[in-house]
Amino acid sequence: MxxxxxxxxxxxxxxxxxxxxARYASDVMLGNVAHAWLVTSAIARGHITGMDEAAARAVPGVLEVFSHRNMHGAVAETEFFAKGGYVGSTIRPLESDRIWHDGQIVAMVVADTLEAAREAAFRLQVEYREEQPAAGFDAAGVEVKAASEGGFEDPEVGDADRAYGNAEVKIEAEYSTPTQHHNPIELFTTTAHWVGGKLELHEGSQFVHGLKNGVAAQLGIDPADVHVVSPFVGGAFGSRGSLTQRTALVAEAARRLGRPVKLVPTRDQGFTIATYRAETRQKVKLAAGRDGKLQALVHEGWEVTSRPDPYKVGGTATTARIYACPNVRTKVNLVHADRNTPGFMRSPPELPYMFALESAMDELAVALNMDPVELRRVNDTQREPIKGLPYSSRNLVGCLDAGAKAFGWERRNPAPRSMRQGEWLVGWGMATSIYPTxxxxxxxxxxxxxxxxxxxxxxxxxxxxxxxxxxxxxxxxxxxxxxxxxxxxxxxxxxxxxxxxxxxxxxxxxxxxxxxxxxxxxxxxxxxxxxxxxxxxxxxxxxxxxxxxxxxxxxxxxxxxGLEGGKQAMAAFGAIFVEVRVHERTREVRVPRAVGAFAAGRIVSPRQAHSQLTGGMIWGIGAALHETTEIDHRTARYMNDNLSEYLVPVNADIQQLDVIMLDERDSQANPLGIKGIGELGNVGTNAAVANAVFHATGTRPRHLPVRIEQLLG
Amino acid sequence: MRPFSYMRADAPKADAAASFLAGGTTLLDLMKLDVLRPERVADINGLALSGVRLDAHGLHLGALARMSEVADHAEVKRHYPVVAQSLMLAASPQIRNMASLGGNVLQRTRCPYFRDTSYTACNKRNPGSGCSAIGGVNRLQAVLGTSEACIAAYPGDFAQALVVLDAEVEVQGAQGRRRMRFAELHVAPGQAPQRETTLQPGDLITGFSVPAGAWTARSLYLKVRDRESYAFALASAAVALQLEGETVREVRIALGGVATVPWRAHDAEAELRGKRLDEASATRAAAAAFASAQTHGENAFKPELGRRTLVRALLQAKQMEA
Known part of the structure; x- marks a missing residue:
């Protein structure tokens, strides 16, 4: 067969x-390998004024201490990936004494053994002249720019402000989503090995040809002389898509020392030497007629990025196009602060922006006294509203129907605080999921x-x-x-x-x-x-x-x-239904069950697709209730940079999860009719959880993660 | 991590310069972070200090008994539920399998500024340098027993069970073995947060004794946290009750996640003794427990959460079949 x-x-x-x-990059052990250990900055903005290397160099087995003193000019400047280059951050560590963000690499110690490299790194004394950093939105000294200045097209159609003013039913609310880090279990390992003038790199990668060409450009060598080996990747979630700056440093160290160099950074270093999900603040205005049909949608976002790099999340590109709405106005603003450059993280635009839109849709449903599923149904469309492009296929309604049925949605009492089980308030919430194909x-x-x-x-x-x-x-x-x-x-x-x-x-x-x-x-x-x-x-x-x-x-x-170009809009859809329980006194939120129904084209490998969608929903639950990077706003530094205090769901948090994959044939999207499913599962889940919390408690959570202190009032 | 000399201790004798290694779940962690830099590490796992024993006088726990062993012990669960629950609700299965009881009660704070040596200002790590947590990231830090020098929360769970049941701790020191009330082991930070216990250099905890009492069977540990497992308490309550009908004959209350040390709430107990236990009296007790709370921004929610946690724990203990 x-x-x-x-x-x-x-x-x-x-x-x-x-x-x-399966041999991961971290498992690779070459003969005569030297070990590298990073030293990262203790300040977020300023300059290195001194570095006492004597004690570090005195540790037996230390081969070299690399810093801006001996690495200046070693790694060429290359373009930010969004401007056609390769790197996820243009900040070149070890290039100068300048500090751009917390945890910037300031030195790399290489030794015969891991233990010697680590001990020497601990003994390296770095002196700084610190300047007051701006950590984010509310800090003095941030620079706010419209994303459109960098070429981002803010989707717009009709006259949203006038339509909003004239509408019968309207809501306006502000939402926020936190800084989040991917935390793949495999650390940001690199082993570099030069053989006969050719560079062999062992590094977990989401784009080996990008890595090969990017490192070649950084080191000024022929891309044909770079070989990237990455057969297995211990989690990535976007963090290994564009180049990080550590790879070239390891390669350069190996070239100078004439032997392979292996770097396995620590968990906390991973928070600052790679990318992360940008913090956002968003304002949404929705207006509708009594029939629930949207008349105006206004979605504005503000996103934190680094000083030099205009990374944009830009989820309005999706939220503007998902529902039938004749009047749409959107705008995305970038807030440049003294932080490392953010980047792609699973469903980069949609996870934060769909949280805001789908929370707002729930608020609108309440204002309309309409079932939230019905509100999505009323606003379904086979054409995206900005340019009027037809969807190659779109079965959101099928997802709503299948998900609602499997969940038992018809038994929901719409009144907040109306359902309970013992001491636990029970809430049911839902949201739409979408991911561009x-x-x-x-x-x-x-x-x-x-x-x-x-x-x-x-x-x-x-x-x-x-x-x-x-x-x-x-x-x-x-x-x-x-x-x-x-x-x-x-x-x-x-x-x-x-x-x-x-x-x-x-x-x-x-x-x-x-x-x-x-x-x-x-x-x-x-x-x-x-x-x-x-x-x-x-x-x-x-x-x-x-x-x-x-x-x-x-x-x-x-x-x-995707949704924006060409002759048609292409996307996969889903509907997420979530039950939460919130303790009536102490307000812990738990998720006993969730259902996701998805229409995502032809499913190639059902068992792995099921796993991806399940994992996506688990991620969404974590994004709703757990994940946040804590920042000291005085120092612009990350404080919970470990897996003990950067919370993600543990097994005990996840109980019943049902995934339904609808049969969908799409002859327009591509010859095989395949849509992506890796990111679809987590989109919308965070909003479904928050909407369920509102239903359980009557308190509307607008800021992620939804934690106890938001619900004690 | 820095070089250290490693030895296996063959007797529980004082070695003032050595750090004792049992499960290693705190010591090795902090050595890797460069927070602790012991020159000598004495591995005590070979000592005969394990064992769990119940008799007419109470519960006797060896310092090297592992958390999981006591958490899963059927007789402990039945007669001293607060002890078993405080251990079961802590950490992860892997950590519970490794961590010893003696090490557990000496677990260091999770205050992020204590654990990050790139912050100079931490009075606990660097006496006299200041406190970075005040005005900083302090959502998990303490509101009871704090000082201007330190607000670091005591992170453990088991210690609340020991405090609530008036346990004794047995210590081997330079002067031989001695016993003291467990409640006297930890000291609030005051102006010297670097000193966390009354132990002297070289002292080794060898065991714990929990006295029998009419209230140990009706006892519980309630832990409120951000996720269902493997998280530190935002607030917790250890409660032991002796009831006559609905009237409180004896009550013991300890609080976790909210204080700088394992926190016995005597004022709250006084509110309840001799009273009918109901929502109103539990609420009064909870108010008394947090009367002296001091908050610092991010942790402003803790007194309210702590009060609710205690009310819930008291009413839940009342419902127990004991």
Whole structure:
């Protein structure tokens, strides 16, 4: 029985992962390797005025102390990824004495052993001249700029302010979402090894071709001389998509020392040497007629970023387009502060911005005295309202129906504080989920042997999502073989390039190009070709220029699809239903059950898709109730930079979670009709939790995370 | 981490310069953070200090008994539920399997400024340097027993159970073995927050004795926290009750997550003795418990949460079948 798209199958790399056979970057141990330990800044703004290295260098086994004194000029300036470059932060540590943010790398000690490097790092004395940093929104000295100055298009249509003024029913509210850190379990490890003038890098990556080309640009070497090895990635969530600055430092140290150098930074260093989710504040105004039909939507956001880099979250690009609303005005503002540069984190625009919109929709439903599910139904549309583009497919209503039925929504008493179980107030809330469907230019090589065994080679990435299995299933279908005959090779820059594992595009991008290669193999077989057949294929999705492939080879992403461009809008949808319990006295919030119903195109690998959507919903619960990076606003420093106090849900927090995947055929999105699901599950879940808390308590939580102190009043 | 010499202790004898290593769940953690820099570490896991024993006089716990062992002990759960619950609701299964009882009561604060040596100002770590938590990130820090020098919360749970049941602690020191009231082990920060206990250098906790009492069976530990497991208390209450009908004959109350030391709430107990236990009297007791609370911004919610936690714990204890 041949396997194929839709076959329920365990992860083909699962056994290796649970037996230790899968080698992550942190597991790589090369001969004669030297160990690096980072020293990071104790201030967020100012200058290094002195560095006493004597005690550090006196530790036996220390090979070198790298700092701005001996690394100035070693790493070239490169463009911010959003401006066409590679790096997630243009702040180059060890370039000068300047400190831009808390936890900036100020030195890297390399020694024969990890213990010596660590001890020497502890003995390095760094003196600073500190300036008062601006930590964020309310601090003096921040610089506020419209995101449109950097080219962001604020979606707008009609006259939202007039329509709002004239409307019968309206709400206006302000929401906020906190700084959050990805905290993948695998730390931000890098091992660099020079062999015959060529650089080999072992680093968990979401984009090996980006890493290869980016490091080459930073070090002034030929990209052909860089080889990135990243077959397994211990979690990423966006944190390994663009380059961090530590990679080039490790590579440069290895070059100077003439031996491999391995860096395993600490958990707390991961909070400041990589990216994170930007803190936002948002203002939403909604107006509707008595029938619930939206007449005006105004959504403004403010987002914290670093001094030099204009990272934008920009979720209004989605919130402006999800409901039928003739009058929309949006604006995004960037607040530049003395912080490290934020970046992509699972559902980057949608998680914070859909929290605000879907909370506001719940507030509007209350103002209308209308069921919140009905309000979404009334405002459903098959065309996005800004440019009037048709959705390639959209079954939000099907998700609402299936989710409501499975949850038992019809038994909900709409009055807040009306449901309880013993000492616990019970609340039911819901929200819409949406994630734009992306597809990128991609390449792959597929080989079919006479034995019936096949090999798929593409530099795509399995960041824990199950990509190995999904890609294997596509090849199995394309070649008419069983999955156990298919070997899948990913995560290596010597392989034909595939896009960044971001924007939930991998399955669509890679399965379509793999299928193209398989089709070619089958055609050649039909023509009578014998022996092993190897086919290299490229796929440029509709709407992207042909040079997208060349750019991909240069490590530059070309992603198409989504809501904004082209002839159609493409997105996956979902409806999330959540039950919370809130203790009537002490106000702990717990989530005994949740249901998510999703319409996300053709599901390639159902078991891993189920896992992704479940994990996404768990993430959403954590985003609603737990996750926040605590900042000392006097010093602009992160204070809970460990897994004990940076809270995410533990097993005991997650009880019953049901995922429903609707059958959806989309012949317009891409040839295989695949939409992404990696990020869909967590969007909306945070709002559904908050809406349930309102239903339970009558208190409207507008600031994440929803913690006890918000509910004691 | 800095180099240290490691030895295995073969007898519980005083070694004033050594840090004792049992489960290692606090010591190694803080050594890796460079907060603790012992020159010598004496591993005491080989000492015969484990064991859990119940008799007519009470409950006897060896200092090297692991948290999980006592938390899962059927007789402890039945006769001293507050002890078992305080251990079960703490930390994670992995930590409970490693951490010893003796180490547990000496767990250091989780105040982030204590744990981050890049902050110079921490009176506990760096006497006389100031307190960064006042005016800083202090959501988890204390509102009872604080001083202008320190508001670091005592992080543990088990100690509240020991305080509430008037336990004794046994200590091996330079002068031999001695026993003292557990309530005298910890000292509030005052002007010297670097001194957290009355132990002398070289002193080793060898065990605990919890006296039997008519109130130990009707006892419980209620812990309110941000998530369902593996989180420090925002507020907790250890309660032991002896009732005659609905009237309180004896009551013991200790509070966690809100104080600088394991906190016995004598004023609250006085409000209840001889009274009918109901919502009103429990509320009065809770008000008394937090009468002296001092808040510092982020932790302003703690007195209210602490009062509600205590009321809930008292009414819940009243409902117990004991």
């Amino acid at each position: 041949p396997d194929g798209i839709g076959t329920d199958h365990q992860r083909i790399d699962g056994r290796a992962k649970v037996t230790g056979g 992306h597809i990128g230019a991609a390449t792959a090589r597929v080989t079919l042997l006479p034995s019936g065994h096949a090999r798929v080679q593409t530099a795509a990435h399995d960041v824990g999502t199950g990509a190995y299995t999904a890609i294997g299933l596509a090849a199995a279908e394309g070649l008419g073989v069983s999955l156990d005959k298919v070997a899948v090779e990913l995560g290596d820059s010597d392989l034909p390039p595939a896009p960044v594992a971001g924007g939930s595009n991998t399955t669509a991008s890679v399965c379509n190009v793999v299928m193209k290669a398989c089709d070619e193999i089958r055609a050649r077989r039909a023509q009578g070709q014998q022996g092993a057949i190897e086919v290299y294929a490229e796929n440029v999705p509709e709407g992207l220029p042909p040079e997208a492939i060349g750019k991909l080879y240069q490590g530059r992403n070309a992603l198409g699809g």
